[in-house]
Amino acid sequence: MVMQEERTMEPQTTPGPATRGIVVQKLNAWYGPLQALRDVSLTILPNRVTSVIGPSGCGKSTFIRCLNRMHEVVPGARVQGKVLLDGEDIYAPGVDPVRVRRRVGMVFQRPNPFPTMSVFDNVAAGLRLNGLRRPGQMSDAVERALQQAALWDEVKDKLKQSGSALSGGQQQRLCIARALAVQPEVLLMDEPCSALDPVATSRIEDLVRALKERYTIVIVTHNMQQAARVSDMTAFLLMGDDRAGELIEYGQTRQMFTNPRDERTEAYITGRFG
Amino acid sequence: MPRADFDRHLRVLQDDLLVLGSMVEKAIAKALDALKRRDLEASRQLIQEDDVIDQQRFQLEEKCVELIATQQPMARDLRALIAILHISVELERMGDYAEGIGKISLMMGQEPPLKPLIDIPRMAERATDMLRRSLDALVNRDIVAATGVCNADDEVDALYDQVYRELLTYMIQDPKTIQRATYLLWVAHDLERVADRATNIAERVIFLVTGKMTEINVSRY
Numbered sequence: 378m379v380m381q382e383e384r385t386m387e388p389q390t391t392p393g394p395a396t397r398g399i400v401v402q403k404l405n406a407w408y409g410p411l412q413a414l415r416d417v418s419l420t421i422l423p424n425r426v427t428s429v430i431g432p433s434g435c436g437k438s439t440f441i442r443c444l445n446r447m448h449e450v451v452p453g454a455r456v457q458g459k460v461l462l463d464g465e466d467i468y469a470p471g472v473d474p475v476r477v478r479r480r481v482g483m484v485f486q487r488p489n490p491f492p493t494m495s496v497f498d499n500v501a502a503g504l505r506l507n508g509l510r511r512p513g514q515m516s517d518a519v520e521r522a523l524q525q526a527a528l529w530d531e532v533k534d535k536l537k538q539s540g541s542a543l544s545g546g547q548q549q550r551l552c553i554a555r556a557l558a559v560q561p562e563v564l565l566m567d568e569p570c571s572a573l574d575p576v577a578t579s580r581i582e583d584l585v586r587a588l589k590e591r592y593t594i595v596i597v598t599h600n601m602q603q604a605a606r607v608s609d610m611t612a613f614l615l616m617g618d619d620r621a622g623e624l625i626e627y628g629q630t631r632q633m634f635t636n637p638r639d640e641r642t643e644a645y646i647t648g649r650f651g
Numbered sequence: 652m653p654r655a656d657f658d659r660h661l662r663v664l665q666d667d668l669l670v671l672g673s674m675v676e677k678a679i680a681k682a683l684d685a686l687k688r689r690d691l692e693a694s695r696q697l698i699q700e701d702d703v704i705d706q707q708r709f710q711l712e713e714k715c716v717e718l719i720a721t722q723q724p725m726a727r728d729l730r731a732l733i734a735i736l737h738i739s740v741e742l743e744r745m746g747d748y749a750e751g752i753g754k755i756s757l758m759m760g761q762e763p764p765l766k767p768l769i770d771i772p773r774m775a776e777r778a779t780d781m782l783r784r785s786l787d788a789l790v791n792r793d794i795v796a797a798t799g800v801c802n803a804d805d806e807v808d809a810l811y812d813q814v815y816r817e818l819l820t821y822m823i824q825d826p827k828t829i830q831r832a833t834y835l836l837w838v839a840h841d842l843e844r845v846a847d848r849a850t851n852i853a854e855r856v857i858f859l860v861t862g863k864m865t866e867i868n869v870s871r872y
Contacts (some may be wrong), residue, residue: 602723634725636862646725648654 397423404458412621413439419627426594435614436622438595441565446474446483481563482556488548490540497536503559518631526554546577566596582607605634614640657722671707671742672786678749681777686756704746711739734859740847748841765831774810774842781849788856800853801867807846814839825861
């Protein structure tokens, strides 16, 4: 693997030892007997947008699903290695995966608002699960999340309408609001714009740039221009001979897209394979 | 093969750039030839022909913009387009120097030449050679050859020094020669600039290959 900043696993912009952000050490993941990821090690910087790129099947989604213990939800799936969230290993014995997922939120490819719930209840759902009951507090928290997801102005008069009545782009921002409502530290986004039109995509991208002030963001994308536009750091994964994904290169986005170090990254981002 | 279409466009673009390069090379040769032979008609023609060089450069620029907009090139592809864009500007400016020499020739008019031209044609020869080598380095993506072009600039600078000293001696000895000596000094200056721009082209080749922007050999002028 090629590291662009020095020979250590941490780019120079890291604020001291890995107290914040996510440190991934020798992460391996399997689906039954099939290895999906091999020995992935990298440091995701706090308050930065990190994009994960690579051809289909290279383990991008598996990788981010390992960052909030969603991978193990699939029957037969397992993980080996360490994922330190602010210094704490999320795979250590005794760690509650539900708590991990509250700290590391996730947004998926297709907007998936709860179909039977209103806009308000969609955002409130996570808060209720986390035990927030007082109505005043609840509406404040819902408004805050919708504001942060840049959706409030569009839905403030239709909070009681069904979430699935919104447009695709609005639904995706509703899902982002739902994830933000529980005040996570990290937001994982798995191809959040692949089902959206260019205008809705551009709104999500603006939102991602704004959200990094408060959150650490990891975004999986097939759209290289999107990775180039929104992210500070880029990780390139590629599958090895046995189809297990490996980290080929990780570095600053501007460097990765103008002058990547590895020939395989070059070939991929210039569209010559993958 | 993926990106075959883009690769084809890039090859055509590079060929167009080489055409521009050879137009500029011919213009410089023509400018020197007209100057030596005191052929004012040839100088006038040369000045007009610079428009064709300008047009070729604009077409190249438009094609670069179109490829960036429609193909979204990345990494080496992007650097190739940016390099070609810059090189086309350098070449067009070199064409302007040839045109400038043509204008100087017209200003000199029918006055008898101050002296036989020896070092100035030599400067032109070296500068044109640098131009050719810089474009070869581009075609071959050869950074060693590109670095060689940058180092060759010292020779042109040395010749320029020599021309300057010689013309200064004329002017000191006989102030009546000042006008004609100044014209020749301008010609030498134009040729010195051609060589500098050839080093700029070579630096763009190094950028294309390595992604690094560096000034290899800073000209004394």
